[in-house]
Amino acid sequence: MYCIKCGVELADSEKRCPLCFTRVYHPDLEMPDGDPLFPDNPVIKRHTVTRAGSLFILTSLFLIALVMPLICNLSITGEVTWGGISASAIVLAYIIVVLPFWFKRPNPVVFVPVDHAAAALFLLHIDLFTDGNWFLSFALPTVGASCIISTAVIALCRYVRKGYLYIFGGATILSGMAIVLTEFLLNFTFDIHSRLVWSIYPCAAFLLIGLMLIIIAINPALRTTLEKKFFV
Numbered sequence: 001m002y003c004i005k006c007g008v009e010l011a012d013s014e015k016r017c018p019l020c021f022t023r024v025y026h027p028d029l030e031m032p033d034g035d036p037l038f039p040d041n042p043v044i045k046r047h048t049v050t051r052a053g054s055l056f057i058l059t060s061l062f063l064i065a066l067v068m069p070l071i072c073n074l075s076i077t078g079e080v081t082w083g084g085i086s087a088s089a090i091v092l093a094y095i096i097v098v099l100p101f102w103f104k105r106p107n108p109v110v111f112v113p114v115d116h117a118a119a120a121l122f123l124l125h126i127d128l129f130t131d132g133n134w135f136l137s138f139a140l141p142t143v144g145a146s147c148i149i150s151t152a153v154i155a156l157c158r159y160v161r162k163g164y165l166y167i168f169g170g171a172t173i174l175s176g177m178a179i180v181l182t183e184f185l186l187n188f189t190f191d192i193h194s195r196l197v198w199s200i201y202p203c204a205a206f207l208l209i210g211l212m213l214i215i216i217a218i219n220p221a222l223r224t225t226l227e228k229k230f231f232v
């Protein structure tokens with residue numbers, strides 16, 4: 001056995017090198033009892049922020065953001081006008097971003113429709129505030145279509161857990177149709193064009209991609225080839 005530092009030959013019984021006083025270590029020899037090479041460091045306890053604590057901080061921040069514009073609005077104009085829209089936007093952001101964290105296991109199948117409902121109410125508020133008259137004929141059906149498609153995709157992915165290609169293929173085709181519906185409602189509500197102008201192009205692309213996904217899903221041989229080619 002040799003010293004790991006200076007290389008002098010050592011007896012097996014030696015605990016320190018007689019030349020450089022380095023402790024002798026050999027992995028196959030039993031270590032004699034004694035002090036460890038490094039003293040124990042005092043354990044540094046990590047201070048973890050609890051869920052309730054962070055929710056409290058976030059909620060307080062949102063409350064401040066909610067109240068400040070209202071106060072500004074009131075002090076400037078003497079009544080709540082644009083401050084109400086700002087408050088609605090903060091409430092919407094809170095529902096989408098923070099509300100799910102109030103639950104231990106937030107279920108997206110529940111929260112996606114809740115978020116859509118909140119978005120619809122926010123749009124209704126703007127519609128009423130601006131006297132736009134576009135909520136029922138444009139905003140509600142558009143948000144509704146988005147809600148139905150996204151909730152269906154999330155619910156199927158969560159509870160069926162297979163056939164993802166069919167799910168995403170179908171959702172892509174439905175999204176393409178939703179784009180056409182959006183243009184139709186825009187034209188109908190705001191009197192822009194008398195016929196469909198732009199939505200057919202993204203719709204065609206969406207239909208092609210959706211059909212391709214479904215064809216891949218139907219054809220296992222093609223799927224295997226693609227998986228090998230693209231390592232998916």
Ligand SMILES: [Zn+2]
Nearest residue numbers: 003006017020
């Ligand atoms: Zn030595």
